[in-house]
Amino acid sequence: MERSLLTISAFWLGAALGSFANAAAMRTAAGRKWWGAERSVCDSCGKELSARDLIPVVSFIALGGRCRSCGAKIPLRHLTAEIAAAAVLSFAALRFGLSSAFFFSAAALPFAAFHTLTDIETGYIYDSWAIAMAAAGLLLRVPHGAAALADGAAGAAAGFASMCAIIAASRGKMGLGDAMLAAGIGAFMGLKMTFAALYLAFLAGGITVLPLLIAKKVTRRTAVPFGPFLCAGMLAAMFFGSTILTLFGFMPSWPWL
Ligand SMILES: [Zn+2]
Structure with a gap:
């Protein structure tokens, strides 16, 4: 009830x-x-x-x-x-x-919706909103102690660094905005769940883009906005990431137990 x-x-x-x-x-x-x-x-x-x-x-x-x-x-x-x-x-x-994980989802949701919509409309991730997202994720962790805060900071750093490496490899098809967004996602998700979110984002991107490539609706040169997939990956990781991590033998971290 x-x-x-x-x-x-x-x-x-x-x-x-x-x-x-x-x-x-x-x-x-x-x-x-x-x-x-x-x-x-x-x-x-x-x-x-x-x-x-x-x-x-x-x-x-x-x-x-x-x-x-x-x-x-x-x-x-x-x-x-x-x-x-x-x-x-x-x-x-x-x-x-009614748990911490619910409040984290509720706080991350408007950011996910904002970045998805602006990236589709303009092809642009707004840095100020990505920074605000990271700040919100870290702020939510403060009352839960140093370990929770450190996990958020590690997630933000890992998300940013991973995306920077991928952006460098993509040779201009992805922008630094995607790395900023990944930092925001990492602050909410924590270190291990950030990798689950990125994994699911690339999975979702591949599943969406591959049929379009085969049908020649897009070419390898088309810049497809990746923000919506990052946000979808974050939401999917919130709900199913702990199951995926457990499958690979990792313990999910607070609040995504
Ligand atoms: Zn009218």
């Missing part, structure tokens, strides 16, 4: 975090500031949206996916981002219960 209440709460918290990350990503990609007093407006008619139009998931469905004022279609990316984030955090609630 408790677990189902947590899961429902997690769904709405996830939807709200997805909504926030999506708005921040759109504003950042458009070169506007994402914080402060700027109100949300309709992308078509520019009319300011009221609170009842800004409820994640619910408003979109209640409005039938159209603006209340001008009737223009609301871009589907809003609903997609909200539902995807809601699904991830619901799954985190089912997997972890």
Whole structure:
């Protein structure tokens, strides 16, 4: 019973975090500031949206996916981002219960959504958001002692160094932004789980890109944004990384036990 209440709460918290990350990503990609007093407006008619139009998931469905004022279609990316984030955090609630691992997932989620969306839209990882992500991951570890903090710092360093080596080998197909993002991921995941996340990211990237290469939809020269795969790898590692590590004979570290 408790677990189902947590899961429902997690769904709405996830939807709200997805909504926030999506708005921040759109504003950042458009070169506007994402914080402060700027109100949300309709992308078509520019009319300011009221609170009842800004409820994640619910408003979109209640409005039938159209603006209340001008009737223009609301871009589907809003609903997609909200539902995807809601699904991830619901799954985190089912997997972890009300534990440190759940709070880590909830804190990492808006960063993952932000980097995924901006990298797809602009092909760019925003360093300030990657640094903020690393800081958030380390900050969450502070109350849990020096060992927890050191594991986060080691994860950040390992993520950054590993990606730098891969970027150097990729000869310009990947940017330093991917290494910055890997540092942010490492701060949340800790040393061993960072390698699980990178492994899963390259697995997901390979599974996605290989059929496109074979179908000649992309060539070996195409720059495919890697941020979304890094974020997917992090989320997959949160949920399945401890199982993978155990399989290889490693003990997963706090909070991903
Ligand atoms: Zn409108």
